[in-house]
Amino acid sequence: MNFTLRVWRQNGPAEPGRFEEYPALDIPADASFLEMLDIVNEGLIHKGVEPVQFDHDCREGICGTCSLTIDGVPHGPGRGTTCQLYMRKFQDRDVITIEPFRAAPFPVVRDLAVDRRAFDRIIQSGGFISERTGSAPDANATPIPKPTADFAMDAAACIGCAACAAACPNSSAMLFVSAKIGHLGLLPQGIAEKNRRVLNLVRTMDEEGFGNCSNYYACEAVCPAGIPASFIARMNREYTAASVKEAIGATL
Amino acid sequence: MSLDPKIPAGPLDQKWTHFKNHAKLISPANKRKFKILIVGSGLAGGAAAATLGEQGFNIECFCYQDSPRRAHSIAAQGGINAAKNYQNDGDSVYRLFYDTIKGGDFRSREANVYRLAEVSTSIIDQCVAQGVPFAREYGGLLANRSFGGAQVSRTFYARGQTGQQLLLGTYQALSAQVAAGSVKMFPRTEMLDLVLVDGHAKGIVVRDMVTGEIRSHAGDAVLLCTGGYGNVFYLSTNAKGCNVSATYRAYKRGALFANPCYTQIHPTCIPVSGEYQSKLTLMSESLRNDGRVWAPKRKEDAGKLPQEIPEEARDYFLERKYPSYGNLAPRDISSRSAKEACDEGRGVGPGGLGVYLDFADSINRLTRPVIEERYSNLFEMYENITGENAYERPMRIYPAVHYTMGGLWVDYNLMSNIPGLHVLGEANFSDHGANRLGASALMQGLADGYFVIPYTIGEYLSTQFGKPRPQTTDAAFQQTEREVRGRVQQLLDIKGSRTVDSFHRELGLLIWDKCGMARDRAGLESAIQRIPQLREEFWKTVSVLGKGETFNQSLEKAGRVADFLEFGELMCRDALDREESCGGHFRTEYQTPDGEAVRDDANYHFVSAWRHEGDNVPPTRLKEPLAYEHVKLATRSYK
Numbered sequence A: 001m002n003f004t005l006r007v008w009r010q011n012g013p014a015e016p017g018r019f020e021e022y023p024a025l026d027i028p029a030d031a032s033f034l035e036m037l038d039i040v041n042e043g044l045i046h047k048g049v050e051p052v053q054f055d056h057d058c059r060e061g062i063c064g065t066c067s068l069t070i071d072g073v074p075h076g077p078g079r080g081t082t083c084q085l086y087m088r089k090f091q092d093r094d095v096i097t098i099e100p101f102r103a104a105p106f107p108v109v110r111d112l113a114v115d116r117r118a119f120d121r122i123i124q125s126g127g128f129i130s131e132r133t134g135s136a137p138d139a140n141a142t143p144i145p146k147p148t149a150d151f152a153m154d155a156a157a158c159i160g161c162a163a164c165a166a167a168c169p170n171s172s173a174m175l176f177v178s179a180k181i182g183h184l185g186l187l188p189q190g191i192a193e194k195n196r197r198v199l200n201l202v203r204t205m206d207e208e209g210f211g212n213c214s215n216y217y218a219c220e221a222v223c224p225a226g227i228p229a230s231f232i233a234r235m236n237r238e239y240t241a242a243s244v245k246e247a248i249g250a251t252l
Numbered sequence B: 001m002s003l004d005p006k007i008p009a010g011p012l013d014q015k016w017t018h019f020k021n022h023a024k025l026i027s028p029a030n031k032r033k034f035k036i037l038i039v040g041s042g043l044a045g046g047a048a049a050a051t052l053g054e055q056g057f058n059i060e061c062f063c064y065q066d067s068p069r070r071a072h073s074i075a076a077q078g079g080i081n082a083a084k085n086y087q088n089d090g091d092s093v094y095r096l097f098y099d100t101i102k103g104g105d106f107r108s109r110e111a112n113v114y115r116l117a118e119v120s121t122s123i124i125d126q127c128v129a130q131g132v133p134f135a136r137e138y139g140g141l142l143a144n145r146s147f148g149g150a151q152v153s154r155t156f157y158a159r160g161q162t163g164q165q166l167l168l169g170t171y172q173a174l175s176a177q178v179a180a181g182s183v184k185m186f187p188r189t190e191m192l193d194l195v196l197v198d199g200h201a202k203g204i205v206v207r208d209m210v211t212g213e214i215r216s217h218a219g220d221a222v223l224l225c226t227g228g229y230g231n232v233f234y235l236s237t238n239a240k241g242c243n244v245s246a247t248y249r250a251y252k253r254g255a256l257f258a259n260p261c262y263t264q265i266h267p268t269c270i271p272v273s274g275e276y277q278s279k280l281t282l283m284s285e286s287l288r289n290d291g292r293v294w295a296p297k298r299k300e301d302a303g304k305l306p307q308e309i310p311e312e313a314r315d316y317f318l319e320r321k322y323p324s325y326g327n328l329a330p331r332d333i334s335s336r337s338a339k340e341a342c343d344e345g346r347g348v349g350p351g352g353l354g355v356y357l358d359f360a361d362s363i364n365r366l367t368r369p370v371i372e373e374r375y376s377n378l379f380e381m382y383e384n385i386t387g388e389n390a391y392e393r394p395m396r397i398y399p400a401v402h403y404t405m406g407g408l409w410v411d412y413n414l415m416s417n418i419p420g421l422h423v424l425g426e427a428n429f430s431d432h433g434a435n436r437l438g439a440s441a442l443m444q445g446l447a448d449g450y451f452v453i454p455y456t457i458g459e460y461l462s463t464q465f466g467k468p469r470p471q472t473t474d475a476a477f478q479q480t481e482r483e484v485r486g487r488v489q490q491l492l493d494i495k496g497s498r499t500v501d502s503f504h505r506e507l508g509l510l511i512w513d514k515c516g517m518a519r520d521r522a523g524l525e526s527a528i529q530r531i532p533q534l535r536e537e538f539w540k541t542v543s544v545l546g547k548g549e550t551f552n553q554s555l556e557k558a559g560r561v562a563d564f565l566e567f568g569e570l571m572c573r574d575a576l577d578r579e580e581s582c583g584g585h586f587r588t589e590y591q592t593p594d595g596e597a598v599r600d601d602a603n604y605h606f607v608s609a610w611r612h613e614g615d616n617v618p619p620t621r622l623k624e625p626l627a628y629e630h631v632k633l634a635t636r637s638y639k
């Protein structure tokens, strides 16, 4: 298959960016999108052009590293990650536009790679269960009904790729944050810190410059882990309850 | 040089308790004074950083990904073993210990493996307390599945994403410590060298992968938790960034590399489909709980569609050859059997490099929804990659490089022969011998990080009281930094015409051919001839564009491939030196008439630990004899 790529190139966070056009020729239909870029990059190197820089690691759809906006959609057509997109999904001779994930809290590092450390800082503000190594009771001491465990797992499946925030017109990170709130808040082990967790995570999210949710659900549509937007509503309820408790001075 | 594994005295099942009762403690006030550098944020590194940070040490933790949550542990699918015996099917610490020793073909260290089995139960408690959503039964108790090489169900799992969930638990514990100020995290930071001061590991030289800055970090001890070296084969199930550089650089500074030839080829991966292919995808071993492996009995049927091959023309070769373990035979044995079928011309799919993993019987017996519930994400992944629906036709699978049992040599305290340098997780060699059983790497990573190093590091640190921590301005640091800068500049200055990837592919193919699933003297000798030539070509003709002072992925890759080009030779030397077949190391000269491995316990019941003697000089092999006090050596049989 043959394609024309329009690729965003930018030398560094402070430099201006631009689109460059590169042909992608003789691409096997079974190649993944990133393998297609590998082939293009090998060609560029032979011409003495620096290869296009893009983040990737596992290439299996689980690490959340790959992060390309393809024809305006984070991770492109299909429901998976960029690395799990295969060229057979495209038509021969398509013109494909490739950009980094775009959101103000994610500055471009170079070309298609962005800085997503804002997500780490959100988790650091309380996205965990405080537990001292070695002090845990027996794992079967607290039975957890299967539906609850399964529901928590639905939320825990988030791969932290940030496509949700990149897809949202407001750059909202609500889907990411609500997945963590949902995962930990559903489990008995996470209940003790529930109120503080939701307040801290939402505040950090705001401080990092992520916008508010205005119910576009673009996040849900691009999420490779299939996290449902209903977790956002759950989080909003928890947040309201925790805020009220905080306002009346109840212990959180 | 004598290799002292520092195994505590006493009966096997009391060594660890005894050790803990007498381990050197460090007071809280003193912990604050020590700084520990931890390279790697996977299960091993992340768990160590979180736990040591929580205990009050000052931690600096490094990873090459943009976030510690993306370490390669995230990709583990199937599960984690623990001797909980929740199924009441006869499991015990001893049984897990014995299965692991036997699975490793009697080439691992008894005392380490026993300790691993012992702490395995705490891991599950710890993870559940952190909020890891393991699979559960309807009654709310934890569910288990079976993995290869075991006749009990002791594997805990979280759908097909066990590694992800365990790593997120670790990452969250790590994040809590970052917030508490005890851990400083350095993502997108690659370790390029180890700094020794008076023979002790006291620092590392890193490259900031965003700015290109090369700088040093000094500490009182260094922990390498940098994962395995499977990418020496180019094509593997490892993430693209996995590398040998951290451990290999340490080797070049004097750390011993143990058993580099022990690599694991996983039987169930999606077959290679073309030359452009950049990595291989694993289909979890858990699938062998419900899938039956077969190939056509006759060569002539290999080109037919699976549904055209009647039952009696199918060879369920694992069930036939290993009736008591059947489809759950260990990985090395299963991989070799698949290769044999393909070598006989009975392979299916492109190039005849594949066998079937068939779920039809299980779907009939259990219904499709049950199979979906267990494995839907794997079936989806398979369909996405191959365009085939495995509910309707069997999966095609072929073995692929997956895990490396070899690694830096460590003693019982997980310390290498370099004082202060500790090695955890897949990066060390200690627990899996010549073959690792499924679901035991996650167990080992977390055991090392959460439950072993927090006790054993005191043995070293207690000797360092009152010794001032070296400064990065000291001569040893300056000299190492200069060497690192020189090497980076050298790569950029070659300005040749051949891409880094093309060298990596060529090396990978060579190693796969000569030091893969089957090895022999002639092949290994030819690889040992060829690799230095390839290395020379690399340093003359590789093309690394761009500058050192920016984000530059070609430069990162070039540095890693340069190390693989040296390390590959070490692997082949080790494989040549070990004139026996054991576990993943199968020398075709040493096999029974029906193709089973023939070990030579009289001459090879030892760990090979290689010492670097200088560039382009053959390394020296040292031995750690494996003194078994408990286990009787036996021929491994899964029949």
Ligand SMILES: Cc1cc2nc3c(=O)[nH]c(=O)nc-3n(C[C@H](O)[C@H](O)[C@H](O)COP(=O)(O)OP(=O)(O)OC[C@H]3O[C@@H](n4cnc5c(N)ncnc54)[C@H](O)[C@@H]3O)c2cc1C
Pocket (backbone or CB within 6 Å): B039, B040, B041, B042, B043, B044, B045, B062, B063, B064, B065, B068, B071, B072, B073, B074, B075, B076, B077, B078, B079, B080, B081, B162, B163, B189, B190, B191, B192, B225, B226, B227, B228, B237, B238, B239, B242, B243, B245, B246, B282, B402, B403, B424, B425, B426, B427, B438, B439, B440, B441, B442, B443, B445
């Ligand atoms: C596809 C797949 C599936 C698997 N499934 C299972 C399973 O079901 N059960 C099981 O038990 N095991 C499984 N394994 C094996 C298991 O996942 C690994 O052995 C284990 O996770 C390794 O953990 P680790 O902490 O040692 O290393 P890793 O998780 O690989 O972490 C390495 C860390 O080191 C860092 N690093 C590496 N080099 C450098 C450097 N030079 N500078 C700075 N940082 C560096 C990385 O950034 C990373 O943080 C699987 C492996 C694969 C590939």
Ligand code: FES
Pocket (backbone or CB within 6 Å): A055, A056, A057, A058, A059, A060, A061, A062, A063, A064, A065, A066, A081, A082, A083, A084
């Ligand atoms: S590279 Fe890991 S999810 Fe795409």
